Amino acid sequence: MDLLESRGTTAAVPRPVRPIERLCYATGALLVLSGLAHLAVFAVDGGPWYGPVSWRKPVTFGLSFGLTLAALTWVTSWVRLGVRARTVLLAVLAVDCVVEVAGITLQAWRRVPSHLNMETPFDTAVAMSLAVGGGVLVAVLSAFALAAFRHRPSGPEGMAPAVRAGFALLLVALLSGAAMIAHGVLLTRTGHQEAAYRSTAPLKPLHGVGLHAVLVLPAVARLLSRTTWSATVRRRTVGAAIACCTVAVLAAGLWALVSP
Secondary structure (H helix, E strand, O other), X not given: OEEEEOOOOOOEEEEOOOHHHHHHHHHHHHHHHHHHHHHHHXXXXXXXXXXXXXXXXXXXXXXXXXXXXXXXXXXXXXXXXXXXXXXXXXXXXXXXXXXXXXXXXXXXXXOXXXXXXXXXXXXXXXXXXXXXXXXXXXXXXXXXXXXXXXXXXXXXXXXXXXXXXXXXXXXXXXXXXHXXXXXXXXXXXXXXXXXXXXXXXXXXXXXXXXXXXXXXXXXXXXXXXXXOOOHHHHHHHHHHHHHHHHHHHHHHHHHHHHOO
């Protein structure tokens, strides 16, 4: 059960988990299991861990998309959004996560790159579907972020700034992902395929760090609500966590700028 909490308090009223939430949690769990299964495949099959063709991609994308889907399902329960709108957005998000991981996993088993691979019509179709899926992801998460900033999120002390900061950093991660794809496609279209594969490396830390702040920060606020600390201390602790995540994102951004 989820807990509905009033602003600045820890009083909780349980409410049943909605069907769409169960579906998203189950889908997230399956994606995580897929990532772990491919980690076992890597242990048996071997091969390079880095590079455009490796078992790393279905492992990391399965784990990342699974955790992100589950995290956003939970985090958006604090966002003031209509039930129907949230249901539609979560359903689209779940489908998009499955499509993204499926495309990446398919190409890994075919032993060809997934992103930026336009060697054959089929590879181009997969690469373009992944790019379109990224666009859908940006649209859905932007809608959630807009709702979070339009109306103050509910929850215990510190949850509102945690959710808002998490979404803000998430949008930075999504923009960095879009930049990776756009630059890579440009290099591919101009005949620089190998350079396209290498071009994504500098932005990957920024993409990864920003992506999971939306889980870490609300989780900190939720854990603090279970302590006996005063509201002031909890607010300051959440603020410190936001500052740490922001510094990490800025450092990753600086790394992207100075990397060759």
